[in-house]
Amino acid sequence: MSDFLPGGRKLALVGLLFVIAPLPVMGSGYFIGVLSRTLLFALFALALNIVFGHNDQLFLFMGGLGGIGAYTTALVADTVGISAWLALPVAALIAGLIGLSVSWISARRRFTVILISILTLNLQLVFSEAFIGARSLTGGSTGFPYELFTLGGIAEAVGVPTAVVTYYIILAFLMAAMVLYIWLINSKYGIAFEAIREDEMAAESIGIDVVRYKAIAGFVAGVIIAIAGTLLAREATYITPSIFTFLAVDVIALVVLIVGGIRQTYGPIVGAVLVEAIEAILGTHAANWRTAIFGALLIVLFLYFRSGVIVKAQEFFENWDISLGGGNGGTAAVETEPDG
Amino acid sequence: MVTVSTMAALVVDGLAFGASLALLGVGITLVYGLGEVLNLAIGAFAVIAAILAALLIESGLSLPIAVLGGLAFVGVFGLVVDRTLLSMVYRSDGEERILIGIFTTLGLTVLLEGVMVNYVASQYSLPLGLDPIQLGSTVVTGTSVASIVVAAVVLAVLFLFLNRTFLGKATRTVFQDERGARLVGINPRKIRTLVFVLSVLVAGLAGMLAAARSNVSVASSFEFTTFALIVSIVGGVRSLVGAVVAGLLLGLINTMANFFVGSYFATIILFGAAIVFLLFRPEVMSS
Numbered sequence: 001m002s003d004f005l006p007g008g009r010k011l012a013l014v015g016l017l018f019v020i021a022p023l024p025v026m027g028s029g030y031f032i033g034v035l036s037r038t039l040l041f042a043l044f045a046l047a048l049n050i051v052f053g054h055n056d057q058l059f060l061f062m063g064g065l066g067g068i069g070a071y072t073t074a075l076v077a078d079t080v081g082i083s084a085w086l087a088l089p090v091a092a093l094i095a096g097l098i099g100l101s102v103s104w105i106s107a108r109r110r111f112t113v114i115l116i117s118i119l120t121l122n123l124q125l126v127f128s129e130a131f132i133g134a135r136s137l138t139g140g141s142t143g144f145p146y147e148l149f150t151l152g153g154i155a156e157a158v159g160v161p162t163a164v165v166t167y168y169i170i171l172a173f174l175m176a177a178m179v180l181y182i183w184l185i186n187s188k189y190g191i192a193f194e195a196i197r198e199d200e201m202a203a204e205s206i207g208i209d210v211v212r213y214k215a216i217a218g219f220v221a222g223v224i225i226a227i228a229g230t231l232l233a234r235e236a237t238y239i240t241p242s243i244f245t246f247l248a249v250d251v252i253a254l255v256v257l258i259v260g261g262i263r264q265t266y267g268p269i270v271g272a273v274l275v276e277a278i279e280a281i282l283g284t285h286a287a288n289w290r291t292a293i294f295g296a297l298l299i300v301l302f303l304y305f306r307s308g309v310i311v312k313a314q315e316f317f318e319n320w321d322i323s324l325g326g327g328n329g330g331t332a333a334v335e336t337e338p339d340g
Numbered sequence: 341m342v343t344v345s346t347m348a349a350l351v352v353d354g355l356a357f358g359a360s361l362a363l364l365g366v367g368i369t370l371v372y373g374l375g376e377v378l379n380l381a382i383g384a385f386a387v388i389a390a391i392l393a394a395l396l397i398e399s400g401l402s403l404p405i406a407v408l409g410g411l412a413f414v415g416v417f418g419l420v421v422d423r424t425l426l427s428m429v430y431r432s433d434g435e436e437r438i439l440i441g442i443f444t445t446l447g448l449t450v451l452l453e454g455v456m457v458n459y460v461a462s463q464y465s466l467p468l469g470l471d472p473i474q475l476g477s478t479v480v481t482g483t484s485v486a487s488i489v490v491a492a493v494v495l496a497v498l499f500l501f502l503n504r505t506f507l508g509k510a511t512r513t514v515f516q517d518e519r520g521a522r523l524v525g526i527n528p529r530k531i532r533t534l535v536f537v538l539s540v541l542v543a544g545l546a547g548m549l550a551a552a553r554s555n556v557s558v559a560s561s562f563e564f565t566t567f568a569l570i571v572s573i574v575g576g577v578r579s580l581v582g583a584v585v586a587g588l589l590l591g592l593i594n595t596m597a598n599f600f601v602g603s604y605f606a607t608i609i610l611f612g613a614a615i616v617f618l619l620f621r622p623e624v625m626s627s
Contacts, residue, residue, distance in 0.1 A: 058439075105619065114378075114438045118573065119618045125566055126611045133604025247562070251450060254443075288458050295451025302443040303428050 005179060006186050007265065014269065015175050022167055032163045036235045038276040039170045043228040044253035045260065045268035046177050051221035053262040054185070054193040055214055057103055058117035060250050064127030065095045065222055066229020067244030070146070071131065071138055073230045074239065077148060084148035092226040099222025100215050107214040124246050131241035143240030146233045163235075170231050174269075177224055182265060184220070189213065247291075255294060258301045261308020270309055348478040350599055351592065356484035356553065358591020359491030363546035364564060365571030365583035366495065367539040373515050373578040375532045377429055377441035381421075381449040383564030385540040386547025388452070389414045390556045393548055394464035403468070411544050418540035421448065422533045430529065449565060456558040463555035466548055487549045494545055495584060498538070502580075511535060515578075543568070570614040576621075 005011070018039070025031035044062055051057045059065075072091035077084040102123070106116045132141050151169070155162040184190055192213045195203040204210050229249075233239040242248065252275065260271025278297075282290045305312070364382060371379045393410035397403060425448065429441045470482025502508040513521040514528045521528060547564065550556055571590055575582030590610060597606035 109619070112435060114435065114442065115618065117439075117442060118378075118569065119615060121566075122570070122611045122614045122618070126608050126615070129604050129607045129611070133602075133608070247450065251446070289454065291457065292451050292454025295447045295449070295454050298447030298450060299425065299444050300447075302440055302447065 005182055007182060011175070011178055011182065014178075014266065015171070018171050018174075019168075022164060026160065026164060029161065029163055032161070032167055033235070034276055034280050036163070036167045036170055037279075038272045039167070039174045040228055040232050040235065041252055041256050041275065042268045042272035043170070043174050043177055043224060043231075044249060045256040045271055046174075046181055047221040047224035047228065048253050048257050049262065049264075049268055050181065050184070050224075051099070051103070051217050052113075053257065053267075054190070054197065055103075055217040056113045056197055057106060057214060057218060058113050059099070059102075059120050059218075059221060059225075060117050060246065061120040061124035061127060062225050062253055063229075063244040063246055063249035064124040065098060065225040066232060066249055067127055067131050067241065068098065069095045069226025069229040070233040070239055070244070072226075074144075074146065074148060074233075075137060083150070087148075088227065088230055091230060092223045095226030095229075096219045096222040099225070100219040103218025104211060104215040107211040121246070124250065128241060128245055131244065138241065139239075141241055143238060145237065146239040147237055148234060151234075166231070166235050170235070173227055173231065177227075178265075178269075180220070185265070189216065193217065251294065251298065255298055255301065258306065259309055261310040262306075264308060264310045267308055267310060274309065345476075345478040348475065349480050350595055352475075352478075352480040352484050352488070354592035354595030355588060356487040356549075356591070357595055358588035359487050360546045360549045360553075360587075361567055361571045361591045362584045362587025363491055363494065363542050363549070364568035365575055365587045366498070366580055367543040367546070368568045368572040369575065369577060369580055369583045370535050370539045370542075371532075372572065373580075374511070374535050375426075375430065375528075376438050377426060377445065378438065378569075379536075379539065380442060380445040380565050380569070381452065382539070382543045382568050383547075383561035383566075384449045384452040384456075385414050385418065386543040386550070386564045387556060387558060387561040388417070388456070388547075389544030390466065390547035390551035391456075391460050391464045391558075394466055394551060394556075395460070397466065403466070406466075407548060410548065411541055414540050414544040415537050418537045419533065421540075422536040426532075426536065430532070449561060453558055453561055456561075460558060463557045464551060465555050466551040468552050483552050487552065490545070490549060494542065498542070499580070507531075507534070567610075570610055573614045574617045 018035075022032055022035055025035075044066070048059060048062065051059050069088075069091045072094055073084055073087045076082070076087035076090050080087070102116070102120060105111075106119070111119065131138050138144075149169070151165045152162050155165045158165070185193070192203070192208050195206075195208055196210050196213060200210055229244065232243060232249075236243060256271035256275045257268060258271070259274050260267030260269065264270075278293075279290065282293060286293070364386065367382050367385075368379055371377055389410040392413050393406040396406035396409045401409070425444055426441075429437060429444050432440055468483050468486055470486055472479050473482055473485055500508075502512055510521065510526045511531050511534070513524070513526060514531045518528050521531075543564075547556060547560075550560070550564070567590075571587045572583055574590060575584070575586035590613065593613070594606050594610050597609050
């Protein structure tokens with residue numbers, strides 16, 4: 001296994017932790033919700049890690065792409081009359097193609113990371129407006145109930161709340177995405193990504209097709225974001241445009257990725273655990289100040305803390321000469337999670 | 341069919357909206373051109389000025405004093421932000437500075453919004469109390485005309501400052517060639533502070549003009565920021581004249597589209613215009 005997937009055992013361990021995590025809080029819809037959101041934002045941040053961390057393409061329309069995924073899944077399932085399980089791949093493909101087009105155009109025209117961020121931010125605002133404006137398709141700002149994937153039936157058969165089933169579905173997708181990520185980064189794609197990031201011109205001169213690799217990264221990110229968006233709506237059991245705004249998705253995913261550490265395999269998961277823990281604590285003690293604190297967090301993170309928790313922890317342990325026994329310390333932070 | 345007088349009224353309203361957009365766009369353009377910081381918090385400054393002025397009027401002050409009070413507050417606040425947050429951003433340079441600038445100002449806007457919703461959660465407006473004006477067969481609102489006049493005066497003063505005064509010329513020198521400016525003894529950091537304060541004052545005025553025409557709330561701040569961004573992009577990001585022209589043009593297009601095809605579609609047209617410009621003239625944003 002480790003030939004195909006370096007660090008596979010560690011991933012299995014992390015996966016196992018998340019499998020056990022809901023057991024103590026099975027009865028609490030609130031805690032299951034917190035855990036589900038943790039995994040969802042890990043998924044968003046993972047996509048961002050691929051496209052921004054490894055490819056310097058700052059996608060600021062994750063909310064919009066996630067919304068495209070969620071609405072398309074519902075609309076395809078509804079109009080064609082097929083199961084949402086078949087509609088989801090269609091939606092993911094569409095979002096993937098949008099990601100691919102943006103990356104392809106940006107790479108062809110040699111857009112800088114800033115230009116891509118402004119371009120996608122504008123796309124985000126177009127999508128947001130379209131979700132509200134296309135009332136006949138999306139139900140406008142009031143939205144519609146979102147209970148696809150017939151999870152209620154599974155839940156009844158197993159005898160657990162539907163939210164728990166949703167959680168495990170999300171976990172399955174996150175683990176699949178983690179496997180894909182680890183494989184991708186250790187394959188020729190990862191090597192090409194690294195070469196392009198170091199020096200685009202040099203990479204091109206040794207025969208790496210920069211446009212192709214960037215487009216692939218955009219496609220993969222689009223697919224993952226669409227799945228995460230669909231599951232986000234499913235977790236909320238109701239879909240409205242407000243779920244997919246820039247502030248609700250992109251800002252949080254960015255904070256998650258930076259907290260965890262950019263280009264760190266377990267960065268998205270560690271970041272999501274920390275951010276959702278902060279959010280849960282704020283939710284009970286300072287709900288009104290939640291937005292303000294996230295804003296402050298974004299500023300402080302970017303000015304002082306751009307390497308993320310994992311790297312900082314490593315530096316700390318190295319300074320004190322404590323060995324973590326190899327690896328990048330990701331599990332060290334994850335292990336404290338299930339009691340939260 | 342739409343009558344000529346309706347069209348004329350639409351044009352005036354469009355130009356009035358465009359005047360606010362032009363001011364916002366100029367605010368972004370000034371700071372980006374000078375220090376490559378894309379101020380994504382500009383809408384928050386606009387909203388703070390407008391809400392503060394509205395609150396001052398509520399407490400019994402007259403309109404001119406309330407306007408001055410609002411502007412003075414955002415000016416001082418802008419100075420504080422520049423000396424603290426932006427000082428840290430300016431420590432890095434090149435593409436990294438632009439990126440950190442984007443995130444820092446984005447964080448600032450989220451922070452300010454998050455703080456404000458706890459204190460000023462309702463809708464605010466600044467009624468000017470002007471009568472409608474008769475132009476031939478067309479009746480236009482006094483507020484629209486006043487918006488256009490105020491914006492025109494502010495922009496004229498700004499251009500005079502940049503073109504005629506020593507400080508203004510020094511500013512433009514930094515705009516064009518930072519190293520050259522430093523060689524002749526201009527301190528770019530001081531100029532940047534000055535220009536940042538100027539830009540938030542202009543944005544504050546834009547917010548007040550918007551509040552004069554309709555309601556403004558905390559949630560408007562991100563909308564203002566995105567409008568400013570679009571205007572700045574379409575105008576060429578480094579060109580002040582471009583920002584003014586783009587602001588007026590987009591204001592007209594938006595108002596027309598609003599009237600003929602509805603507001604959601606109008607907004608999409610606005611953002612679509614920015615995307616088209618980015619795709620065809622990407623060089624405007626490169627450092």
